[in-house]
Structure formats: C-alpha cells, structure tokens
Amino acid sequence: EAGVAQSPRYKIIEKRQSVAFWCNPISGHATLYWYQQILGQGPKLLIQFQNNGVVDDSQLPKDRFSAERLKGVDSTLKIQPAKLEDSAVYLCASSLESGGRADTQYFGPGTRLTVL
Amino acid sequence: QKEVEQDPGPLSVPEGAIVSLNCTYSNSAFQYFMWYRQYSRKGPELLMYTYSSGNKEDGRFTAQVDKSSKYISLFIRDSQPSDSATYLCAMKKSGGSNYKLTFGKGTLLTVNP
Numbered sequence: 001e002a003g004v005a006q007s008p009r010y011k012i013i014e015k016r017q018s019v020a021f022w023c024n025p026i027s028g029h030a031t032l033y034w035y036q037q038i039l040g041q042g043p044k045l046l047i048q049f050q051n052n053g054v055v056d057d058s059q060l061p062k063d064r065f066s067a068e069r070l071k072g073v074d075s076t077l078k079i080q081p082a083k084l085e086d087s088a089v090y091l092c093a094s095s096l097e098s099g100g101r102a103d104t105q106y107f108g109p110g111t112r113l114t115v116l
Numbered sequence: 117q118k119e120v121e122q123d124p125g126p127l128s129v130p131e132g133a134i135v136s137l138n139c140t141y142s143n144s145a146f147q148y149f150m151w152y153r154q155y156s157r158k159g160p161e162l163l164m165y166t167y168s169s170g171n172k173e174d175g176r177f178t179a180q181v182d183k184s185s186k187y188i189s190l191f192i193r194d195s196q197p198s199d200s201a202t203y204l205c206a207m208k209k210s211g212g213s214n215y216k217l218t219f220g221k222g223t224l225l226t227v228n229p
Binding site: 004040041042043044045048056091093104105106107108109110112 | 216
C-alpha cells in the first residue's frame, strides 16, 4: 500500500514570497490533515478535511494560509505571503475515517520550508 | 500551562537498557493516548495507543496511562540502536467533533551500540 505522498520535500523562499505544498493521501482515506512542525516542537494541526469539507481550521492563520481539497482526494496548502516564522516542516496525514476513537493517522515525509 | 508537557531530552542510553519516556497533561477530557516515533527527516508513525487508563504491551514496548495523575509513559525494553528517534506523545478527546490530536514536544532518544 502506498503511503502519503508530499511534494516538494524541501523549499527555500524569501519572506513575502508565496509557496504551495501538495499532498496525496492514502487511497480511500476520507480524512486529511495538515500539520506544522516547528523545530523542537510537536506537530500542530493547521486544518482537517473530511472528504472535501473542512472539519477544523481553528489554528490556520487565515490571513496568509489557505488550503483546499478538491474532489476529496489531493490537497494543496498555500502560504502567501510567507514570514520568517513560517519556517517549519509541513506534514500531511490521512486516516480512514474521523471519529471519536483513536483512528490511526498516517503521516507523509513532510515538506521542509525555509523562509529567508 | 501547556496542555501536554514532555521533556525534550535529549536522552542517551546504552544498547539493552530500559528506556522510560513520559508526558503529563492538564486537560482531563483527553481519553485516547498515543505514542508516535519520528525518525530524522521522516513523518511520525504510530507506535502505541491506549484508551483511558491502563497498560498495553506490544513486543518490547509498553504504554501506561494513569488518568488520576494525568501521566502517561512509554517503556522500551532491550533498547536497540534502531530505536534512536524522537518519541512524541499525543492525545485526543473522545466523541463529537473533538478529533484534534494534541502532541507533546517530543523526546530525542539515542541508543548507543
């Protein structure tokens, strides 16, 4: 079974530029998550999709971050304009379903963003 | 006070040692408790999960939850160099729309041959 795919793996941009990350979840997984992991910290949920609807985006800085999941499969996370503090690893995860139990989230390798 | 506290380490042990990793939490609503392992430049992978209080064992790994003390632990027996990674505790509330995982900072473990 193929895992969660993410691209690019690394990205270096200057502040105020824009950047986009792509995620392809495990086939058949209805729920998709985007996390931000700053160096030395645990992952922080930015947004969660159930199929192509948003379940939770309470921690997404909506003035600069946006995300979409068209057709309930692939997803794109965009930052525009980027700030220095956005330097982090952006992790995508997917799970079979989202419920009140500990459904397993499978993580991709992440995209390491450096903002100069 | 952060919802989940985890000592970031680093922790260095000799091969074969018993490793104890811990997290404390403040929110009594957490019902599901997980441990993730994250190798360098990789995404986290689920290692163990437990529901409510109790112990769970899987090979060399044992997860313990003490809800009365708001304290969870992961024990690794006969540690191996391949166990060298960052270990993240994570927890979530049960039911409704409370699906969010809250992670600790992670503890960096090195097992020396």
